[in-house]
Amino acid sequence: MKFPGRRRHKHYFPVEDKDPLINQLGSDSGLKHSYICGIDQIVVDIEAKVDQAFLDEFGLQRGMSQVIESDITNALYERLKRDNMIDYEFAGGTIGNTMHNYSVLADDRSVLLGVMSENIKVGSYAYKFLCNTSSRVDLNHLQPVDGPIGRCFTLIDDSGERTFAISAGLMNHLRPESISQSLIENASALVISAYLMRTTANETMTQATLQAVHYANQAGVPVVLTLGTKFLIEQDPQWWAEFVEKHVDILAMNEEEGEAITGFNDPLLAADKALDWVDLVICTAGPRGLFMAGYVDDRFKRETEYPLLPGAIAEFNRYEFSRGMRKADCKNPIRAYSHTAPYMGGPDTIKNTNGAGDCALAAVLHDLSANEYHKLNVPNSAKHEQQAITYSSLAQISKYANRASYEVLVQHSPRLSRGLPEREDSLEQSYWDK
Ligand SMILES: Nc1ncnc2c1ncn2[C@@H]1O[C@H](COP(=O)(O)OP(=O)(O)OP(=O)(O)O)[C@@H](O)[C@H]1O
Numbered sequence: 451m452k453f454p455g456r457r458r459h460k461h462y463f464p465v466e467d468k469d470p471l472i473n474q475l476g477s478d479s480g481l482k483h484s485y486i487c488g489i490d491q492i493v494v495d496i497e498a499k500v501d502q503a504f505l506d507e508f509g510l511q512r513g514m515s516q517v518i519e520s521d522i523t524n525a526l527y528e529r530l531k532r533d534n535m536i537d538y539e540f541a542g543g544t545i546g547n548t549m550h551n552y553s554v555l556a557d558d559r560s561v562l563l564g565v566m567s568e569n570i571k572v573g574s575y576a577y578k579f580l581c582n583t584s585s586r587v588d589l590n591h592l593q594p595v596d597g598p599i600g601r602c603f604t605l606i607d608d609s610g611e612r613t614f615a616i617s618a619g620l621m622n623h624l625r626p627e628s629i630s631q632s633l634i635e636n637a638s639a640l641v642i643s644a645y646l647m648r649t650t651a652n653e654t655m656t657q658a659t660l661q662a663v664h665y666a667n668q669a670g671v672p673v674v675l676t677l678g679t680k681f682l683i684e685q686d687p688q689w690w691a692e693f694v695e696k697h698v699d700i701l702a703m704n705e706e707e708g709e710a711i712t713g714f715n716d717p718l719l720a721a722d723k724a725l726d727w728v729d730l731v732i733c734t735a736g737p738r739g740l741f742m743a744g745y746v747d748d749r750f751k752r753e754t755e756y757p758l759l760p761g762a763i764a765e766f767n768r769y770e771f772s773r774g775m776r777k778a779d780c781k782n783p784i785r786a787y788s789h790t791a792p793y794m795g796g797p798d799t800i801k802n803t804n805g806a807g808d809c810a811l812a813a814v815l816h817d818l819s820a821n822e823y824h825k826l827n828v829p830n831s832a833k834h835e836q837q838a839i840t841y842s843s844l845a846q847i848s849k850y851a852n853r854a855s856y857e858v859l860v861q862h863s864p865r866l867s868r869g870l871p872e873r874e875d876s877l878e879q880s881y882w883d884k
């Protein structure tokens with residue numbers, strides 16, 4: 451587990467400089483390891499720039515992620531090939547991306563559950579998926595299937611809006627019996643997306659996911675749900691709200707998905723509403739940055755040193771220096787919120803926004819897992835007198851998440867090609883000399 455950098459609010463990730471025991475973490479030998487576990491529909495993204503006429507030609511709805519039948523898939527693929535429109539083909543999937551990015555950021559193990567073709571030809575989509583996934587992502591628990599993985603046509607228009615057309619292949623054929631109970635029970639978190647509930651009668655992905663969620667709920671392993679796309683949630687917001695309340699501990703969404711599930715279009719109010727159901731909320735808001743909301747016990751709350759912010763909840767960031775806790779672990783739970791603008795105000799030129807939210811979630815997962823890792827290896831640390839679920843404060847985590855998603859904005863793919871720099875170029879030398 452990587453604990454990079456020095457702990458300063460200017461920096462993006464904390465290290466407990468003052469705790470001598472932390473030095474034990476310098477050498478990795480003999481340490482207990484934590485990992486996170488994610489489930490996904492295994493897909494390769496096929497990216498192309500298109501216009502509205504192109505979407506109309508194939509009956510695709512702009513901005514949506516939709517599943518397409520094989521006749522449309524074939525026609526679409528032929529057309530993209532014929533006109534030489536494919537920009538790149540790269541491993542994708544919202545949780546696949548998140549696990550990859552987590553492993554790159556943390557330089558540590560994550561486990562990805564899903565299906566994989568049992569016979570793989572060099573150059574096939576299955577081959578591409580494996581080649582484009584970090585070697586730190588453990589793929590040994592994938593369930594073999596006799597057929598292709600999924601394809602996700604990622605069609606981007608002039609305004610940067612993405613339309614996803616999914617050719618499912620056998621991506622939804624993960625079976626409940628392929629989920630290892632002990633693997634889930636020993637994870638720091640189980641990470642799922644709303645897409646996993648979009649299956650047809652003969653597909654078993656939804657049952658497999660519910661099986662994993664059941665194991666996690668029973669064992670007290672935090673279930674992290676990312677909402678994927680607002681269109682899915684809008685179909686039955688009531689069902690989603692009940693599912694989240696019953697089974698989910700940490701909810702990640704963007705502002706549109708937040709509105710779909712809570713009815714509030716203000717990301718702060720949406721995060722606040724979601725806190726009625728879960729312990730921690732991450733709500734990304736594109737160029738407006740990121741909101742987080744969580745609980746802290748009154749005796750552990752920490753006041754911010756930053757200016758208090760106006761908003762739908764007055765001075766909402768007052769306790770943003772607090773580490774997040776489960777509501778059930780608080781004697782007197784109070785709500786803490788944080789907002790962070792995009793890192794460096796956002797890049798001058800955005801190359802790609804696809805997967806920026808997935809990357810922000812990966813950074814939050816790094817912080818959660820770092821807390822578990824620290825607790826496993828230094829259980830007597832003063833740090834764990836507080837039964838927190840995060841290693842850092844909400845303010846610190848959201849900075850880190852924005853820093854990580856910035857990296858996606860300045861590259862062409864949703865998957866990080868390398869970790870964050872040990873020393874940020876933007877910080878002056880004197881900062882590092884201190
Ligand atoms: N136009 C932008 N300018 C500056 N920063 C941005 C912009 N778009 C995204 N970001 C950064 O990326 C983070 C996540 O973005 P966004 O809200 O678009 O996620 P998302 O819609 O969940 O993305 P995806 O579903 O593709 O993963 C934001 O919190 C912000 O830090």
Ligand SMILES: Nc1nc2c(ncn2[C@@H]2O[C@H](CO)[C@@H](O)[C@H]2O)c(=O)[nH]1
Binds near residue numbers: 490495645
């Ligand atoms: N698992 C899954 N991922 C999707 C779906 N639609 C879009 N995505 C992924 O979302 C990612 C961006 O967040 C892309 O890399 C896509 O692969 C879907 O239906 N299921």
